[in-house]
Amino acid sequence: MNRKIVVPGEIIASGEDFLPGEGTEKKQKDIIALKYGLAEENKNLVKVIPLSGVYNPRRGNVVIGKVENVTFNGWVLDINASETGFLSLMEVPRYVNKDNLEEVMDIGDMAVVKIWNINKRGIDLSLKSRGLGKIEKGIIIKVNSNKVPRIIGKEGSMIKIIKEETNCNITVGQNGFIWINGEKIEDELLAKKAILFITEKSFIDGLTDEVKKWFKENKNA
Amino acid sequence: MKTPKITQERIIEYLNQEKRFDGRGKDEFRDIQVELNVSKKAEGSARVKMGKTEVIVGVKMGVSEPYPDSPNKGNLMTTAELLPLSSSRIELGRPGFDSIELGRVIDRGLRESGFIDFEKLCIKEGEKVWTIFVDIYSINDDGNLLDAAGIGAIIALKNAKLPKYDEKEEKILYEEKTDKGLPLLDKIPFSLTVHKIGNNFIVDPTREEEDISEARVTIGSYDNFIASMQKGEVGEISVEDFNKALDLAEESKNKVFKKIEKYLK
Amino acid sequence: MPKEFKRTDGRKIDETRPIKAKVGIIPNADGSAMFSTGDTIAIAAVYGPKKMHPQHQQNPEKGTLRCTYNMNSFSVSDRIRPGPSRRSIEISKITEWALEPVLMLDKYQNKVIDVHINIIQADAGTRCAGINAASMALAHAGIPMKNLISSISIGKLDKQLVVDVNKDEEDWEEGEGATDIPISMTGDEKLTHIQLDGKISKEQLKEAVELARKSCKEIYEIQKKALKESVENKK
Numbered sequence: 001m002n003r004k005i006v007v008p009g010e011i012i013a014s015g016e017d018f019l020p021g022e023g024t025e026k027k028q029k030d031i032i033a034l035k036y037g038l039a040e041e042n043k044n045l046v047k048v049i050p051l052s053g054v055y056n057p058r059r060g061n062v063v064i065g066k067v068e069n070v071t072f073n074g075w076v077l078d079i080n081a082s083e084t085g086f087l088s089l090m091e092v093p094r095y096v097n098k099d100n101l102e103e104v105m106d107i108g109d110m111a112v113v114k115i116w117n118i119n120k121r122g123i124d125l126s127l128k129s130r131g132l133g134k135i136e137k138g139i140i141i142k143v144n145s146n147k148v149p150r151i152i153g154k155e156g157s158m159i160k161i162i163k164e165e166t167n168c169n170i171t172v173g174q175n176g177f178i179w180i181n182g183e184k185i186e187d188e189l190l191a192k193k194a195i196l197f198i199t200e201k202s203f204i205d206g207l208t209d210e211v212k213k214w215f216k217e218n219k220n221a
Numbered sequence: 222m223k224t225p226k227i228t229q230e231r232i233i234e235y236l237n238q239e240k241r242f243d244g245r246g247k248d249e250f251r252d253i254q255v256e257l258n259v260s261k262k263a264e265g266s267a268r269v270k271m272g273k274t275e276v277i278v279g280v281k282m283g284v285s286e287p288y289p290d291s292p293n294k295g296n297l298m299t300t301a302e303l304l305p306l307s308s309s310r311i312e313l314g315r316p317g318f319d320s321i322e323l324g325r326v327i328d329r330g331l332r333e334s335g336f337i338d339f340e341k342l343c344i345k346e347g348e349k350v351w352t353i354f355v356d357i358y359s360i361n362d363d364g365n366l367l368d369a370a371g372i373g374a375i376i377a378l379k380n381a382k383l384p385k386y387d388e389k390e391e392k393i394l395y396e397e398k399t400d401k402g403l404p405l406l407d408k409i410p411f412s413l414t415v416h417k418i419g420n421n422f423i424v425d426p427t428r429e430e431e432d433i434s435e436a437r438v439t440i441g442s443y444d445n446f447i448a449s450m451q452k453g454e455v456g457e458i459s460v461e462d463f464n465k466a467l468d469l470a471e472e473s474k475n476k477v478f479k480k481i482e483k484y485l486k
Numbered sequence: 487m488p489k490e491f492k493r494t495d496g497r498k499i500d501e502t503r504p505i506k507a508k509v510g511i512i513p514n515a516d517g518s519a520m521f522s523t524g525d526t527i528a529i530a531a532v533y534g535p536k537k538m539h540p541q542h543q544q545n546p547e548k549g550t551l552r553c554t555y556n557m558n559s560f561s562v563s564d565r566i567r568p569g570p571s572r573r574s575i576e577i578s579k580i581t582e583w584a585l586e587p588v589l590m591l592d593k594y595q596n597k598v599i600d601v602h603i604n605i606i607q608a609d610a611g612t613r614c615a616g617i618n619a620a621s622m623a624l625a626h627a628g629i630p631m632k633n634l635i636s637s638i639s640i641g642k643l644d645k646q647l648v649v650d651v652n653k654d655e656e657d658w659e660e661g662e663g664a665t666d667i668p669i670s671m672t673g674d675e676k677l678t679h680i681q682l683d684g685k686i687s688k689e690q691l692k693e694a695v696e697l698a699r700k701s702c703k704e705i706y707e708i709q710k711k712a713l714k715e716s717v718e719n720k721k
Binding site: 259260261262263264266273275277279280281283300302304305306307308309312313316354356358360361362363395396 | 512513514515518525527529530531533536539552554556558559560561562563564565568569600602603604606607608
């Protein structure tokens, strides 16, 4: 089955063998889309890959969040989901004085965090891993979280090209927030432009070549 | 989400180098797109897009009794609605201060410039005068709704046509538009806002930039005169900086005018 | 043989006005769309799902769909004072009821999905245009939905049933006058909304619903195309 754009209620495939994956349901023989997105079939499992929509947090995701509030025992972060996340002071890899939480991170600061648990009470975040921590400088851009896989690319191939071409450190949060840190602001802005280019062309095949071409044309503009 | 601190720092760093994220100069506006006659039911209307910011402005005419202290003059009423559909930051419910201020700032710019010849809006002295309603709606907020609204208002007014007024029946025949425009003077009033970020002054901020604007001054000018002014936000401006802002506004105004001239014929 | 009923704009009795539909018109929104039929133009923006504010309106059992319908002051000949009116509040509720059946809100406890509808130009059928735009915007926002919702206004002018009433027809005064029947249906032809203003026999009402079924199918295809095209155009 060719990948195709489907709308809610549309019959994607019909047949006994097909199984309803994410974003679909099975009614008798029909696999019906429950979301607007790209329908894909793999070994009889039919699913819909969303193209849009608010970020859906998953355990284990590394995301970038912004401190909205400092409480007596931690920080509340906006992680671009329909819920905020909570970073407890126990989840910071060094001793934090209960009276000095603001000194570690204050309202408006951004951090790379990991979602270590999601339950009825909310989303729990942690800084206790390599690569996590408060963000000191650079720029933050926001893209639709559904585009993140394309920006990262197969085994990180796409993001690698951007990092090399722009000489920037780039951390892509699964929630669509991306931190770009380079030596020159021009480099950061070039990386930003490249990433936005990818989000606009995310559906095409051969995107890697298009991006390489884009850099040739835009790098010295 | 408001612009994060680290991005704010970068924006200011870059401004100190006379540069902006989207490559514009400090006195440059984004690309402006204008569409006339957005609603056939309006006497005049315009859609203005500046980058991703979009507003629509409509002009409606009404007939009513004049105010007692101006029996031979028509009226102007300017309202703005920041629609929740234009931004996640706008709450449902009664118009907030921002909506009210926007309406009043645009109103002042139109009124103080003498753009509208209110006496020509008189139908019967002491009894019947035209009222011009200018209604502004935000459709997408990516910064500088204020100036987009100002541009939309003058274009909508310039392109508006008076409907027929049946004096016998005392009814406005909206379906029958005349060829007559509104009684406007030739010189166009122009509202332009200058924002202070750190030690820099810019015009036409994107949402990202407007988030870190410490102070802003909206200057309503007309020909070579300044007719109205409003300072907003809590920051302070030194007198020298204020003068710089005035100069910047003037330079910028000339550039923008060229972009929208054709809609103001 | 009965004379073919003449509509003011020359349409056939089962013909809709020319329809335009587009998604992605408001960059800030999670989903957005424009839907117009003839001179009636509606836009819709969806924000959510997100935490419900004010807190006391949070529903711990399922998510809330919150619709606001608003007509621009200059969308009609006689200027409407900006702000909500009884009519706009009623239509907001009707819109929620028309859309909710296809949403699966039990996954969104304490959350809200905000749908904002704005009428830019009105020539009758505004609530239907609003529902059509809102349905596309919800899908565009990636909200899980069992189906799209399509909406059309069926009219009875004196004794004649017509599809997609315009303002002139809404004001029909001859004979039995105008009866206005806005109807919304899911893509698999289930009714989610029906209203009636006027006077009609049971048999004719059944006919009206049948006409709506056909038209809603046409509208569904247009909505589907708009959603698919928003992606295709980017290739």
